Amino acid sequence: MAKLLGINLDHSRPKGGSFIFLKPDSDIFTAYDLTEDQRMIRDTLKDFMANEVLPQTVRIESKEWDVTRNLLLKLGELGVLGIEVPEQYGGQNLDKTTAAILAEELGWQGSFACTVLADTGIGMLPIVLFGNEEQKNRFLPSIVSGKIIGAYSLTESGAGSDAKAITTKAVLREDGRAYQLNGEKIFVTNGRLADFYILFAKVGDDREITAFIVEREFPGVEVGNEEHKMGILGSSTTSVSLFNVSVPVENILGRVGEGFSIAMNTLNLGRFKLGAACLGGSRQIFYEALKYSRERKQFQVPIDTFGSIRKKLCQIAALIYGIESMVYRTAGLLDKAVSEVDLGNSRATMEAIREYAGECSIVKVWCSESNYQNAVANVEIHGGNGFMKDYSAERHLRDSVINMIFEGTNSINRLLLVKEFLKKFGMGLISEKEKMWKETTSVSPFEATNDVVLRLCTQLEGAKKVFIIVSGLIMKKFGFTLSENDNQEAVILLADCLINLYVLDSALAVYVKHRKEKDQYLTRYLFHLILPVLERDVMSLVVLGSEADQYRDAFADIRPLLSYEPENVLNLNKKITENF
Numbered sequence: 001m002a003k004l005l006g007i008n009l010d011h012s013r014p015k016g017g018s019f020i021f022l023k024p025d026s027d028i029f030t031a032y033d034l035t036e037d038q039r040m041i042r043d044t045l046k047d048f049m050a051n052e053v054l055p056q057t058v059r060i061e062s063k064e065w066d067v068t069r070n071l072l073l074k075l076g077e078l079g080v081l082g083i084e085v086p087e088q089y090g091g092q093n094l095d096k097t098t099a100a101i102l103a104e105e106l107g108w109q110g111s112f113a114c115t116v117l118a119d120t121g122i123g124m125l126p127i128v129l130f131g132n133e134e135q136k137n138r139f140l141p142s143i144v145s146g147k148i149i150g151a152y153s154l155t156e157s158g159a160g161s162d163a164k165a166i167t168t169k170a171v172l173r174e175d176g177r178a179y180q181l182n183g184e185k186i187f188v189t190n191g192r193l194a195d196f197y198i199l200f201a202k203v204g205d206d207r208e209i210t211a212f213i214v215e216r217e218f219p220g221v222e223v224g225n226e227e228h229k230m231g232i233l234g235s236s237t238t239s240v241s242l243f244n245v246s247v248p249v250e251n252i253l254g255r256v257g258e259g260f261s262i263a264m265n266t267l268n269l270g271r272f273k274l275g276a277a278c279l280g281g282s283r284q285i286f287y288e289a290l291k292y293s294r295e296r297k298q299f300q301v302p303i304d305t306f307g308s309i310r311k312k313l314c315q316i317a318a319l320i321y322g323i324e325s326m327v328y329r330t331a332g333l334l335d336k337a338v339s340e341v342d343l344g345n346s347r348a349t350m351e352a353i354r355e356y357a358g359e360c361s362i363v364k365v366w367c368s369e370s371n372y373q374n375a376v377a378n379v380e381i382h383g384g385n386g387f388m389k390d391y392s393a394e395r396h397l398r399d400s401v402i403n404m405i406f407e408g409t410n411s412i413n414r415l416l417l418v419k420e421f422l423k424k425f426g427m428g429l430i431s432e433k434e435k436m437w438k439e440t441t442s443v444s445p446f447e448a449t450n451d452v453v454l455r456l457c458t459q460l461e462g463a464k465k466v467f468i469i470v471s472g473l474i475m476k477k478f479g480f481t482l483s484e485n486d487n488q489e490a491v492i493l494l495a496d497c498l499i500n501l502y503v504l505d506s507a508l509a510v511y512v513k514h515r516k517e518k519d520q521y522l523t524r525y526l527f528h529l530i531l532p533v534l535e536r537d538v539m540s541l542v543v544l545g546s547e548a549d550q551y552r553d554a555f556a557d558i559r560p561l562l563s564y565e566p567e568n569v570l571n572l573n574k575k576i577t578e579n580f
């Protein structure tokens, strides 16, 4: 494993966050590496989405829940609801890559994706990972067949980002056989459809949270009206109120007091799959944008002949390539990690996934924001029609917004991913900074080269080194105060750098591994788009990390490592569009 510096990364697989310290040509898993079986499942799902789901979009969006339920039953027949479920409970016991394929293909219809991912993701996975034998036998086979539907209920009116502030109470009855639950959950995806809720409450006066499986038919469970939302109109979102609901002790998930860990660990995979769903969403957007721009004529020519439209299409294509690169890279990391633990050891599986919590947050943030940008570009390409309900461009835009809000807002995910990174490497960064700083002063300025891979690798390596130096600088100056609310601007900048480095690293690694010409152009487009932003952000961090009068000296030292070179965008875009 080629390393950039001395932090010990020797491990059978890369440690979470270690991409920062590795040479940018490391071997990663890519969408080209899918197995025959994975491709077959993908093709089956493509057919299913095209023939069964998309034609039902109007009815799904009109909240005809029977349509959604029937589609879930059909997915059950296809066997894909049990991708992440062990075989003894009726599942397929397949890998996270296949789970990503499911999310990607579902992403072609935002509302339906939301329903299925809340059901088999954050609704069902807590039972797979933390349920006991009896709970697994009771719930999993019915979820896998699509006969029952799950939901995840954490949020309350006073507890959103601050999930620990929930006030739903669980009191153990005197006979010790059940807990009595009171409280109100809001914004529950699948609220109306669900047969059970993975619901989080505080036991007695505990500060800690406990997870319960609350069944819809328990007396005292009341489902509120559908929320009037901006998007994902065909996904049910309601409140769930609990009035003296008796929940048998057998329905405690995991241990009493373990709920927060269950809630957060469930979200790691949820965030990763949300990114994969954004890939499908963006593919659908690209397909529609391209079709429209080829058919629509103005000034007697199709609008796709205008460079301005071409630029938008190229940007969508490049962002899709970036999303795909990081989603499948992360899938590969998760699969490797999970394959190293004993089959059936759920807690070890959870720990293995946790190793890449930072990457899961990165995927969630970048994919959701790129998907949103793509949706905006699609509306623009559609002109006035983009604003009309007759076309789906406006729906994609409305649907794309929620991905930046749920499963932890993107701001919260930015804070989390930096925390993960610093927890692993924080102290190492300070000492490495000193060493690297000395090396940096002897680095000669970047030399122009016609070798594309060499150029991109050098640019990325330089950006990584500067990021390591700068984050060491920030750690030294702020120390533990970095986590204070008042210093969040610095953390957000660190997060943006980490996110952008992961995208560029993943995109370049895909190209280096498979050397497809079209990927070279898309990678270069991403570098052209992102590298200047990255360089600006590390410079901003230098200002934050230096004493007032010293940052200019620091600039002079690290500048030789920053080597953004503008592209000839006219030529580059033409090359990209040749492959459409």
Ligand SMILES: Cc1cc2nc3c(=O)[nH]c(=O)nc-3n(C[C@H](O)[C@H](O)[C@H](O)COP(=O)(O)OP(=O)(O)OC[C@H]3O[C@@H](n4cnc5c(N)ncnc54)[C@H](O)[C@@H]3O)c2cc1C
Pocket (backbone or CB within 6 Å): 118, 152, 153, 154, 155, 159, 160, 161, 162, 186, 187, 188, 189, 190, 229, 237, 402, 405, 406, 407, 408, 409, 410, 411, 412, 415, 488
């Ligand atoms: C359609 C929909 C479906 C949902 N589905 C579910 C579901 O199935 N289950 C479930 O439990 N929840 C669900 N949610 C809830 C969702 O996860 C929360 O809305 C989200 O976590 C944000 O919480 P909040 O709305 O209370 O916003 P707040 O926490 O009030 O945040 C408001 C703003 O402040 C920022 N902010 C808050 N705290 C900080 C901080 N410490 N530092 C910096 N910025 C901060 C946020 O980033 C945000 O920009 C859903 C929400 C929606 C809209």
